[in-house]
Amino acid sequence: MLNPYELLKELTRLHGGSGDEDAVRDRLxxxxxxxxxxxHTDATGNLIAFKKGTGSGPRVMLSxxxxxxxxxxxxxxxxxxxRFxxxxxxxxRILIGKRVLVGPDRLPGVIGTKPIHLQTAADRKNATKLKDLRIDIGANDKTQAENLVKLGDRAVFDYEPVEFGDNKLMAKGLDDRAGCAVLAWLLQERYTFDVYGCFTVQEEIGLRGAKTASFAVMPDYAIILxxxxCYDVPDTKEHLMSTWLGKGPALTIMDRAVIxxxxxxxFIVETARQNGIPYQFKQTLSGGTDAGRIQGSGEGVKVATMAVPCRYIHTPVSVLDRGDFDAMRRLASATLKRLPELFGRT
Amino acid sequence: MELNDSLKVLCGLSAVTGREKGAASQIAALFEPLCDEVRTDAFGNVYASCRGEGRNPRTVLVTAHYDEIGLVVTGIEDSGFLRFAAMGGIDAKTLPAQEFTVFGREPLYGVIGAKPPHLVSAEEMEKVIPIDDLRIDIGYSGDEAKKRVRVGDVVGFRFPVIEMKNNRMASNAMDNRSGVAALLETLRLLKGLRHDDHVVVAATVQEELGLRGAVAAAFSTAPDLGIVVDVCHADMPDAPPDDQFPLGKGVAIAIGPIVHPARTKEVIELAKRERIPYQLDPEPGDTGTEAAALQVAREGIPTILLSIPCRYMHSTVETISLDDVRGTAQLAARFIAAGPWKEKEGGTTC
Amino acid sequence: MNDSNFVEMIASIAQAFGPSGNERNVREVIEPMLSGCVDEVRVDALGNLIAVKKGAGKKIMLAAHMDEIGVLVTFIDEKGFLRFGNVGGVSPFISVGMRVIFENGTVGTVWYEEKMDSMKELKLDRMFIDIGAVSREEAETMVCVGDMAVFCGEAVETNGRIISKALDDRAGCAALVALARMMPETENEVYYVFTVQEEVGLRGARTAAWGIMPDMALAVDVTDVGDMPESHHMAVSIGKGPTIKIKDSSIVCHPDVVSRLRSCAEKAEIPFQYEVLTAGGTDAGSIHLTAGGIPTGAVSIPTRFLHSPSEMISVEDLKGVVNLLAAFIQAGEESQEEDLSSGQDGEDTNDAGEN
Structure with a gap:
């Protein structure tokens, strides 16, 4: 059996900027x-796995x-x-003072800032703009840099996972290697219905991979992992916290991409209750996931999103609670096992 | 140990300004094989002495501070997040999405996060997040956090050393571990050189709080000459041009009211003669370095200031060139060995 | 000393007239209180009052400052109004409508130029003192340019708390006096130092420390609190015991002194709080930089409404300060070493900083 948590840590170490997901795909x-x-890997780069069901039933996509x-x-x-x-x-604002790896050779580089000693009063108040940030790889001059780096090269965050506090994990890319690790683990099981496991690309720049993947699969149901x-930190109004760490996987009712x-x-909530698995609803309506694309495929797909709350996502130091990660895995698994009950109802 | 390795070891130490003690023994251990005697004073200044071979030896004090900027816990919230204040000149811009070690009852991992961009308004994104609005997340509930952390515990940046092209290295502690590395290299070079004068090399504390360690060091060693090694601003695209000393182009030698004119002239001549690359660093003010404290310590100490160019000072990615560190040490060691001030003592007016 | 004597003593010290540089009256109140309790009393060139209880052990310096904030007359106009500058940290907003008193007993009211668009423009140079004089000549019979005055604020006891002017730092002075009068048994040589000119730059403590060259020092002063409605953040409350200072802008307290204080407080079961003060300094700042450096710390009295004529402290907190100081001067060397080896301050645990 796979150890889903170890797999998660391993996956966060790999680099996979949107459109450049090869390392993650190869490992998965x-x-x-x-x-x-x-x-198989489709034309956009999605990794699509098929697992034949033991009986008949609708097609279920996990993504x-x-x-x-x-x-x-x-x-x-x-x-x-x-410049980047x-x-x-x-x-x-979170890029200052970070370490990155540039290009296919993973050249170490850093993002600096004008030192506080040289900042004007306005500099201290106003955030540094993206156009004023630079990556420094230690090149002597422009010519040397041009020999080392090509336009279009990627720079990725160079951060190692750390376990800390009470059952917490800090890592880059928890969004969405957490979903990838759970999905890989779920594929070990055989279900009564056909399952398509889709590891998609380019979610972060507009849910692009999921569009082609769901077109190819044309599922009846889809669960997005x-x-x-999550921003359950002090001085945030509770209704703006989105989700809480440690209160179980978050289910989306509505966001900017999907209802x-x-x-x-x-049905998922019912499953959670039956199995004593904690869950919560995501409170903010911001953001969007692959669910939006998948729902709109073909004649339409019944979708739901299940997510591990991650503090500080889209920074190199996102944080999750291992209990939430584990609960999401159990909830997804329990849901799939009794999913045929739902088919009967509809 | 090679210079880059010792610099890596030095950058790996945590010595938040005012709470440097834990690093003192490790710095003493690095000095040990390179000198006659090592001692640490009550504040954590670490002194390495090498006896001079001359008949009437004087004392040369070479200082580089080893404290670094950091944070101090000012409160533990019921949610377990930590409030904090700056120890030294912290730039609030450098704090979001950064890793830390909280020196609680045991060292703890901590992270300052950032609101996910999905929840940040365009207006908010224009503004620097003030320090008061940031918290350290140590992953514990309020009760557990209070068992492990006390108000007053210090917090250090947790950032590995990055090795880049052209012998450049980045770390949160290059200001001024690169200076301490230069001290080590100076001691190593002095072993191969004859020097008439006693040399005391001091890794000092509390520079970032106002040159406080150097005050004690200057008093207790009563030197005849002071050499201060610190960092200066390297070249950066958006910094004023007169505050930029290009990386890799050599040690910056300060000229100005706070350094001794004759000694400075001598060190410049020496650099020229020995073909050690250098840059001139005009400093109209007090520089904010330990040279300012040494100059007026006791009855006055003739002092020179050698600076290693450093990009992005007071951030986690302070970047230096190893070539500059090496050059700084060469110049300091040769200057001490040559002892030019003695022959000219009678003739110099200053 | 019973409670009412204690409060009376605090009040009498607090009410003495003593802006920075003019601490004589305070000294004259304190000095007789020490008689018979110490071996030697001297006054140095700056006016610091130094009382010594001899001993063969370590030299420990305890410092509390006698001076208080005030105002200094800079100009007298033809109608007899006084223009003034600040002695120490005086807020224009707190000063409006307050009374000030000169050493000779002259009293005046502080007011401001009413032709002002917004109170935001209020600065001391747009304010004046009215002593009831109708002309410059008349005013000059009462005060001179260069005279100092202090804010009036009588001492009141209310529900275990004291409200008075100048509790910063007469409360600290009272703590030292109470300690000296307890005559605690100790091997150590204890210097009770009542310093001058703290409010204008920690000046008295500098020369006092040089003269004494102690092995260890503590400043005893007031500190800010964060326990009032919508206060700025500070994890210190009134009534929860003395604070052990970690840092302020003048010092990061020596870890050995901090741990000695902590172990003393724990052993004597004195409730205490840790103090991280982000702005402001104390005598400790100038003491620790004396000569080759002196391990120095500070014990503070949580105080509300600092630098106002109505500063408030808790009597229990002040007793806690006295008890903590007593334990500190009595502690032997072992208590300190024991704490050092425990490494609980995190100073000996550098590995975690590596990566």
Whole structure:
């Protein structure tokens, strides 16, 4: 049996900016190949696994995205410093003082800032803009930098996972390697219905991979496994916290991309109650997941999203609670096992 | 140990300003094989002395501070998050999404997060998040956190050393562990050079709080010459050009009211003669370095200031060139060995 | 000393006139209180009052400052109004409508130029003192340019608390006096130092420390609290015991002194709080930088409404200060070493900082 938590840690160490998910896909391919009946990578880069059911029933798609937020080199400036843009949503204010790896050779680099000693009063008040940030790889000058880095090269965060506090895990890319790890683990089981396990690409730049994956699969039901926003920190109004760490996986009723299929959500809640698994509802309506794309495929798909709350997502230091991760795995598994009951109802 | 290795070891130590003691023994251990005697004073200043071979030896004090900026816990919230204040000149911009070690009853991992961009308004994104609005997350509930952390515990940055192209290295503690590395290298070079004068090399504390360690060091060693090694601002695209000393182009030698004019002239001449790359660093004010404290310590100590160019000072990615560290040490060691001030003593007016 | 004597003693010290540089009256109140309790009393060139209880052990310096904030007359206009500057940290907003008193007993009211668009513009140089004089000549018979005055604020006891002017730092002075009068048994040589000119830059303590060259020192002063409605954040409350200072802007207290204080408080079961003060300094700041450096710490009295004529402290907190100081000067070396080896301050645990 897979150890889902160890797999999670391993996956967060891999780098996979949107459109550049190869390392994650290669590892996941190795991991799930023994459990699945068919496996292929589609034209956009989604990894799609098929697992034949033991009986008949609707097609169920399970989906998690492989990509993470990253940076792209857009200009090689004077002094050999690199200008860049973000690939996916990153608050430029969190980039100062971070370590990154640039390009296919993973050159170590850092993002600096004008020292506090040289800042004006306005500098101290106003946030640094993305256009004023640079990656420094130690190049002597522009020419040397041009030999080391190409425009379009990716820069990824260079952060190792750390276990700390009361059952907490800090890692980059928990959004959505947490979903990937759970999905890989779920594929070990055989279900009565056909299951398509889709590890999608390019979620962070507009839910792009899921569009082609769901078109190919044309599922009846889809459950999206995610890492979601959580901001349960002091001085935040409770209704703006989105989710709480340690209160179980979060179910989405509605976000900017989808209104979940209510019967499916209710069924998941029922499952959680029956099994004594904690769950919560995501409170904010911001963001969107692959569920939006999948729901709109073909004649429409019944979707629900289940997510591990992650503090500080879209930074290199996101944090989850291992209890939540474990609860999401158990809830997803329990739901799938009794999913045929739901087919009967509808 | 190679210079880059010793710098890595030095950068790995945690010595938040005012609470440096834990690092003192490790710095003493690095000094030990390179000198005649090592001692640590009540504040944590670490002194390494090498006896001079001359008949009337004087004392040269070479200082580099080893404290670093950090944070101090000011409150533990019921939710388990920690409130904090700055120890030294912390730039609030450098704190979000950063890792820390909280020196509680036991060292604890902590992280300062950031609101996910999905929840940040465009207006908010324009503003720097003030320190008062940030919290350290140690992953414990309020009760558990209170068992492990006390108000007053210090917090250090947790950031590995990054090795980059062209012998450049980045760390949160280059200000001023690169200076301490230069002290080590100076001691190593002095072993191969004859020097008439006693040399006391001091890794000092509490510089970031106002040069406090150097005050004690200057008093207790009563030197005849002071050499201060610290960092200065390297070249950066958005910094004023007169505050930029390019990385890798050599040690910056300060010129100005707080350094001794004759000694400074001599060290510049020496650099030229020995072909040690250097840059001139005009300093109209007090520099904010330990040179300012040494100059007016006791009855006055003739002092020179050698600076290692450093990019992004007071951030987690302070970046230096190892070549500059090596050059700084060469210049300091040769200057001590040459002892030019003695021959000229009669003729110099200053 | 019973409670009412204790309160009376605090009040009499607090009410003495003593802006920075003019601490003579305070000294004259304190000095007789020490008679018979110490071996030697001297006054140094700056006016610090230094009382010594001899001993063969370590030299321990305890410092509380005698001076208080006040105002200094800079100009007298033709109508007899006084213009003034600050002696120490005087807030214009707190000063409006307050009474000030000069050493000779002249009293005046502080007011401001009413032609002002917004109170935000209120600065001391737009304020004046009215002593009832109708002309410059008349005013000059009462006060001179250069005279100092202090804010009036009588001492009141209310529900275990004292409200008075100048509890900063007469409360600290009272703690030292009470301690000296307890005549605690100790091997150590104890210096009870009542310093001058703290409010204008920790000046008296500097020369006092140089003269004494103690092995260890403590400043005893007041500190801010964070327990009032919508206070700025500070984990110190009134009534929860003395504070052991970790840092302020003048010092990061020596870890050995901090741990000695902590173990003394724990052994004597004195409730205490840790103090991290982000702005402001104490005598400890200048003491610890004396000569080659002196291990120094500070014990503080949580005080509300600092630098106002109505500063408030808790009598219990002040008793806690006295007891903590007594334990501190009586502690032997072993209590300190024991704490050092425990490594609980995190100073000996650097590995975690590595990565």
């Amino acid at each position: 391919t190795e991991v799930i190949r023994p459990f699945v009946d068919e496996l 998690a995205h492989m990509d993470e937020v990253s940076l792209m080199i857009t200009h090689i400036a004077d002094m050999g410093l690199l 843009r973000t690939v996916g949503g990153i608050d430029p 995610e890492g979601t926003t 979940s299929n209510r019967p499916l959500v209710d």
